[in-house]
Amino acid sequence: MTFRSTFLVTALSLALALPACLAAAENIKIGVAGAHSGDLASYGLPTVKAAELVAGDINARGGINGRQLELLIEDDACKPEIATNTATKLISMGVKVVIGHICSGATKAALPIYKEAGVIVISPSATNTELTLSGDYPNFYRTIFSDNVQARTIVDFTINDLAAKKIAILHDKGDYGKGLAEFAKTYVEEDESVELALYEGVTPGAVDYSAVVQKIKRSGADAVIYGGYHPEASKIVTQMRRKKMTIPFVSDDGVKDDTFIKIAGEYAEGVYATGPIDVTANPIGKAAREAHRREYGSEPGAFFDNAYTAALALTNALIKAGGTESEAVARVLRTEDVATPFGALHFDDQGDTTGATLAIYRVVNGRYVPIR
């Protein structure tokens, strides 16, 4: 009896003491939001892993000022209407900094909510130009090139390297694909030496794109630029090739994913796509990849390097600012270089990175090979 009551008292006092201990070293919460389910999960999950690796490293070294990093991972399935809920949920859980979101549309929907709450957001993959150039979201940063830079690169490449004279531009009507296609259209129209043969949006998820493929053929285009993601791109390329159209197909980083090659198979050969530059030679990039293999037993997926860069930049800012106070964090992000897989970089006033991150790839023997 005495033993039991002693035990009870001890347990009770311990239980009371526990919250006090926790309060002394409260975790720093980092939100990780993006597409973790649905057909675009392959774009979002690598970011979760990158964040886990970086946070794990810092926690193993004792955290930031004795505070451990805690990741709160939330799925937005790449849907704007879910992303707003995701943002609200993260804010209500006390998050002050977020790595994400993955898709431009979802990011755009969530940003006003984060802005209201003074939350700093770093996206590894949202390329929509407006997000930074509009100046509406001073709390937003990204570790990827914006759509206008990407469209410029694609158009220059198509005109100069592929010697195209008549260009067809297609998009998937989404924020990302259409945004990119509109820039490409402007650049093609500005150039006197080339002609815009066709400019159209296709319906995502349709069972068949042969009508639009026939239309490309009729337009006499000698190159196709596509703004969008890989599921539609692979269907369009497949139907073009089956209809014996061999003109070059140039697309964006939404298509620069191995899933595209897996699905389009032999028809993927020769497709061009822009994507983040290859960082496997960079020591930090190399170490990150090795850590990924060790931890998860597989090669990292899409946007992993950008996500790793985002996580490094963010944690560096948290360390130097000594916490999550948003003005201090923002100042570090904008002024102090951090070593990343893409080299030393910081963010400009609009939230884009300093330094190039873009390259052009071509599918050769079932793999994306950098050509420039």
Add this chain to the structure above:
Amino acid sequence: MEYFVELFFSGLTRGAIYALIALGYTMVYGIIGLINFAHGEIYMIGAFTALIAATVLSLFNLPLPALLFLSLAAAVIWASAYGYTIERVAYRPLRGAPRLSPLISAIGMSIFLQNYVLLAQTPDFIPFPALIPEFAALEPYAGVVGSSDLVILLSTALIMLLLSLFIKFTRTGKAMRATAQDRTMAALVGINVNRIIAATFVVGSALAAVGGLLIASHVGQINCFIGFIAGIKAFTAAVLGGIGSIPGAVLGSLILGLTESFATGYVSSDYEDVFAFSLLVLILIFRPAGLLGKTSTEKV
């Protein structure tokens, strides 16, 4: 003119694809007046089964036609089993309930099956092998109509013919028509109504599985959400043609496919859906029961 022919064939193929799914919608509606929203998911499950069967069977180095027929058989059997089970667990218990209850149950089943496949298989798009052989004779016309387009067109025509004969002349078919006309009266003359309804689901699901295999092979990729969009379009086609009518489902599908194709070809693919659904609204204004639907007055 050549461009017109090309667009015409694109539209026909698209229409035939919709028709393979629309037939199942229309059969079930015809017999129990229920819009089986899970039908698109049966189509998706048929495609997944065919993929799994084809992957396993390809280990045995079978010739392509054998591979095609065995995968087709697997898909048909498996999808029919799903169709039967869905009817048994989600719709039969609600037979006497108000019309909205089975409708909600159908939507629930649709969401359940999507997410079940998402968890059991993968959320990603996965490649689907080309099970339809490439005919060398069609090679010169590849720009207009490919092998898979032709196979889809012919299969749809054949299936519609067989289905019409089945409904018209077989014992089960006659029982189906009797059940569709008056369920109570059919039961009074000795028709096992529950079994006939189950049979309708099985036949509809088998057709969806055939569609699943052919369409997936044509498109070259599948994931767990393909049933949703295809289902919506096929449903639209079934309503357009007059829901409950089998030739109507095919006619509606072809009209929908051709409208989309010509809208893309001569106007812009941006407005593909606008044209398709404007047409639906127009037809329903002038023929509320659809093109071949029967206008029936509700008896009190």
